[in-house]
Amino acid sequence: MKNKKVKIKRYLPVYFMLLPGFLYLLVNNYIPMAGLIIAFKNLDFSVGILRSEWTGFKNFEFLFRTPDAWRITRNTIGYNTVFIIVNLVVAVLFAVLLSEIHSKKAVKTYQTIILLPYMVSMVIVSYLAYAFLAGDTGLLNGIRHSLGLEPVSWYSEPKYWPVILTLVNAWKGVGYGAVIYLASILGIDRSLYEAAAVDGIGKMQEIRYITLPLIKPTVITMLLLSIGRVFYSDFGLFYQVPMNSGALIDVTNTIDTYVYRGLIALGDISMSSAAGVYQSVIGFLLVIAANWITNKLSKENALF
């Protein structure tokens, strides 16, 4: 008992440092959760949220009772799955390559360059993409023209877009992952590599037997976090980058863009909240499931 008291006293300053972060999370992330009830109500501003009429699951209907329900769910999950895999592989690859560079200055430069797109707003990205894809002035059609090929109307050809979106997303997101994995690689005890060098193993084996296994926990953590968001889609990526082109809707409509397009005229807060609740509940369940599987496979890597 006494021991515990001493411990608390000893760590009090540390707990104190925790306070601002805790308060921030409480105010910004936990208290607003009470607003979830909006999704189950017909919001009436004159009586306020609490006294608005309950409507049960009526606000959720629009997400399921539509011919598009299957397509938007497929697109959301499909793209996210591809994004997670591609970004993971490319980010780890970049991190490993960066860790092999010895010049500190060069590493910093490369790191900054690949991280930069992550900081750029999607709206700007959409214009960068437009510079490549525009029908008459775009770079790609310019190249095609000089090669004597017919120009392609990129914004009305759905078949190219799964690839374009994956590329844009990777270009934008890889830097962030690479920086995190690089930090993890730099944390690996150098003596392991020295011992391996003494044993005379090659570079590829070094990466395979030392680097990759040791960053596995970080990879799994990042993976679990992104699985929680597979039901969300990056609105900017799916709406701005294809320039809201109707011809592409079959391959670019996701849950978020569907909700936006549908509710822009109705402006119904309860229905948009319902979509948010649906996405977070599914995301929550997926994280629990993924963590449960991790627990079964390798207990020490699970989040909780």
Next chain:
Amino acid sequence: MKKKLAMMLGMTLIIGTLAGCGSTGDTGTAADTEPAAEQTDSGQGTDAGVDAATESDAASETDSVLKDGNMVTLKVVCPGGTASPGSKGEVEAAINEIIAPYMDAQIEFEFLEWGVFQEQKNLILSSGEDYSLVFTFDSSRNYAMSHQVLDITDLLPVYAPGLTEEMGTYFDACKIGGRLYGVPTFHEYASRHGITGMTSVLNELSIDPESIQSWEDVDAMLAKVHEAHPEMNCLVPVDTNMILSGAWSNASISKIIDGVGVYAEGDPLDVVNIYATPEYMEEVAKRAYDWNQKGYVIADASTIPEARQELLAAGNSFAFCGGIHPGTKTQEAKNAGVDVTTMPIDRAVLNTSSVDFAQYMVPTACSTPEKAVKLLDLMYTDPDIVNLISYGIEGKDYEIKDAERNIIGYPEGVDSSNVGWNNETWLVGNGELGYVWETDDPDIWEQYRELNENSVKSCIFGFTFDPQNVKTQVTAIQNVISKYGATIGCGYADPEESVAKFVEELEAAGINDVIAEAKTQIQAWMEENG
């Protein structure tokens, strides 16, 4: 290792939460419950006040409310080209001087840039903050239904008698369930669809704009321009990214909600799927396809991010099809600095939506709705206020060019790029009371009035649709329209094939439910209004 992992985790969590800020922000409305609830109480208080006012001496009664010694700031939210026009302080001070004798209040403008207006306005309306007047250009319907704005039906005759007298005839279009939640601004309500082209090109090819009277004439004119200037984009899309958007619907079909409408002069109960009508096929799908095939349409018309003004100002484009009213010429000149000529084709139809889209509303959270309504009254009856809100400060932002005919223009050295105040007259309560800009006809307001009074009145003028029961279908329909609307409207799809698919998907999305619901509501509306 565990420690490192914990640190990593902490880091990603923190970054994650920071990134999450944006998305959690909108649930913050939970905090508004209280002010909103309070507001209902004070709202009832006003009703009682109104009753008392009509019983006893009305004038002194309103005076006691308006001149209660409590100096309030009336915040007015409007869209504008810039959030902080140079003359804002001076205009506010000048208006304050005018309103001082009427009430204890001061005005404060909050201009939201066009691009962010809708979003910010919605935040303002759901924030529970004390704003007095909020402008809308997508009708008051949605805001009234969620009670984000006040029912001002009873306040208007008491605190805004001048406004009621001036605008009363148009109130009908804005009523929702017989009540008013906002007042329309006076402007050209009807507009005629047609084509607006660069004057320079017309002059060069000596095309007489008067001779363009039908869509066939337009076709011939485009052919002539295309032949003379094959490198030029004959047609650019309007804001909705369509080269032909509402032409057909304005001329013959009154829209009820996206995709559903009735023939303006037909049977109000004959509700149709707009996209299944022969008019859509002939006047939009086929014509757009034909023009696109002939090479008149700018590349990527359905996705082009630039606005029509920018495209015209860039110099390699000729025209766009869209709504035309007597002020279009000046509007385009002020917005983009280009000299255009308008060639209206279709006749004008007066629809509910052409009146009720632009309104001033009093938010539920307004602490002094009486003063807000009085301010509205002055905005519709006081010429000085109208001129201040329309044109800014005399001598600085404009100067009188012809005192006799009330014509004004930019002073020496001032133009649209450096003026301290630039407003569009349809945003200003009753612009008719103010001066006339030099590029407009001196009798522009008479022309507006004539246009409004002479246009064909839709058979459902005054009817407002309540989508409450068919929200699921409306959401799905919106998505189908975003898939096909611009593609067909810009002529990128074979008309027969794509329109058939379009209609099929609309039916799968439940458009027939919306049609049935509209019929029921129109039936009820007709019984109510005789």
